[in-house]
Amino acid sequence: MFKSTRNIFSKTLIAGVLLASFSCDEESGSDNKPDDSSDRLFTIAFADGSGSPSATYVQSHSDLSAETNITFKGFGFEVPSTRTARLFTSSDGNTMYSLDYGGGSIYKFENNGGQDYLQVDKTNIEFAMGTAYPRWTRLNDDNAMLHSIATEQVFDETSGDYVYTKAIARLLLVDLEDLGMSTNVEFEIPRSVADEATGDFVFRIDAPVVSGDKIYYGMGKRGVDPANPDETADAAYNTVETLVLDFPSLENPTILSTDMAGGATNGYRTTVAYSDEKDDVYQIITVPDNTKDTYILKITNGTYDESFDFNLSEKLGVNTISNGWFYVGDGIGYVPYANSDLGGTSDAVWSVARVDLYNGSAVKLNTPENLWLQQYQNSVAVDDKFYMALAPLAEEGFIYEFDISSESADALTPAAAIVSAADSYYIGIY
Incomplete structure (x- = not known):
């Protein structure tokens, strides 16, 4: 019998669950289709400093053509942020949202063009989440999800021996209209058969996507030495696993698993999973090293479709690592990836591939060399x-315009010029 636990990360318990209604019909994957508005405001985001406390600046433009020059030298709105801000915008680009990761607040800004971003709302979410370091993901123009993990080591009550590490998830549904907090749940993530065999545990969840009446969460794992449980190790990642819950109730957590690949499903700062026009979910796998291939997997009706075999490394002919990708509709997506034959994700060995999931093809695009895209967050299709x-x-560099309809490696054109600097980088277009 084991009941004794030791806290690794502090957490705050909240009594009660606030319920909110949510239309599941809004989650059809249609948000992934390119916008057709010629007046859309594009927010360009820039991080100054590659360390944890890097400042985040934004500015917006309606014209990304070659006639536009973009610089952050003396121009740009500094987003309130303790560390690199976690940003997203509304579909029309007129509203920007930001999570102050480490500061425990979420913000809503009105985008008036240029560097004119007007704060219209702010909510502190640290108490509700039990941490100032949650992550969040936009679901659609109405809602976003906040999520975090706290872990506890469980020891045998009699012998005092380490037994396992349990992961406690906290999820919070956010209403983007007024940054209100609705459904708020906390639960222990079920241990999978694979984790029981290896002793691995979930230390992070991220990149949720809704399809039908389910929400799918990616998971990152760590290993542990039972003889020295305070020291973490690399996870085995013999399988790929996803946390699944009913939506919008956020009840009935289960684990979806496949052994056709191995790796994490939580990504880093780039979106990992999308629901397409057929309500199938496609997710890219982050491999721990170059001993495993990068796959894009397909989930249909709550089950991994193991007949769908999309091995990105095999299709490109190099070992790859990716933190996420961008789905633009009709089975087409763009994947930033590091060539792990040349280095790791922290090195400037990144490229971009165009993938066609419906036809099973991938092509490396002729993007510039010496790219570093580890912290790249977002891109858009219009x-x-x-x-x-x-x-x-x-x-x-440039803001590149990619022709979605073309399969050519040269189907990209440099448009607006952008100015970079040492130890600074562009983290996305929104």
């Missing part, structure tokens, strides 16, 4: 064009 801000380290 009028059948896809946009990314790409600048080699400490060099000038």
